[in-house]
Amino acid sequence: MLITLKFWKGPGLKNVSFWISLLQFCFVFGQQKTIVIDPGHGGTDSGAVGINDILEKDVVLNVAKEITVLNKTLFDDRFAIYSTRYTDTLISLKDRGRLARALKTDVFVSLHCNYSDNPNARGVEVYVSNRKAKYSIEATWLAYNIQANLNRKLGFESRGVKFANFQVLRETVAHGPTVLVEMGFMTNTDEAGYYLKPKNIRAMALAILMGLYNYFNAGL
Template sequence: MKNKRNPTLKMNWKKTLKNVSFVILMLKICLVFGQKKIIVIDPGHGGNDSGAIGINGILEKDIAIQVAKEILNFNKTLFEDAYDVYLTRYKDTLISLRDRSRLAKSLDADVFISLHGNASRTQSKGMEVYIHASKTSWVLGTSILNETTGKLGLKKRGVKFANFQVLRETVAFCPSVLVELGFVSNKDEAYYFLSSRNIKAIALAVFIGIINYLKPGL
């Protein structure tokens, strides 16, 4: 049964997919001349830590793992494993913040992206990205933010600085960002996250944003 609530967010799915074939072709050319880049995706929370709870009961931890798994899937199906993509958790388990950053360090990751859902007591909406003090992290965060808000019609809330442990402990060895995908406390965005199609769209846009950072000019 379809949800009768129609989110006001606009999603240009076809536009996002339009350039995928070209990106794949260019990636194949680039990979001939270099090793695969390592991407670590960190789905926030997990286990008994649900994170924020949406007004419709949706859980932040579930949104994060769903988007992360779709990125993993897109890397395999659309980009033919052009990158080595790892998740800090693959199921509903709680991983310590220290272990999340340790994984990125042990893998010698090229980028670290932590995925979250936002919440507030007001009807705030949109996507924002947090970084620790790092120019390269700012470039990565901007790339992801521009791709997602530009393609999906989400409100752009900007790249902001924060002293989050998961960023502080990874920024020393790779660009690191924490992406707040949207507000589960906002009616439109909370119901937007219930659609598997929308989850796929967010995942692809985030992934393209990462690729644009790793392979500028594609």
């Protein structure tokens, strides 16, 4: 079974087509993997405020919701996906980490968008904890897979895989592969405008899902 999905993209971001072999996908995994998607910020914490007053907290929540929808509609719930928040609420960083540990998640993905005083700053970057832990190598490989999909499939400029001491990373990396994805700049006209279109929210969600697929398919 072959599905082709096409999404129009704004200036500077190319057209994209994804070919997903669901038959192959079904043979790859014998056991359902547990994934926690962490939409950053929420509630009184808006995160970055960008062009046309677009809010980071809304963008990341929309992408997280679409990841869940695509997992069900395209992948027949191949992953067991949980979210740290499902509405516009503020969840503490400690509680986000506690959820991942309680669920014994196979992967934890925190979603964010960037901000810069330079309106020309653009691109995606994926962070991994700078603390050496049991799953550091797996987390780095996961980060490269997600970033490659966002670059090659969606046309976002790659700013690299980076290492940082973010709380959600350091409190989860000892329990499973953990990454934090900065999905472009809210202060860049092209990238902020991209997220105003529901079809592009869907494209971003699918690219992240395919990054997860590639990671698990590698058998790490």
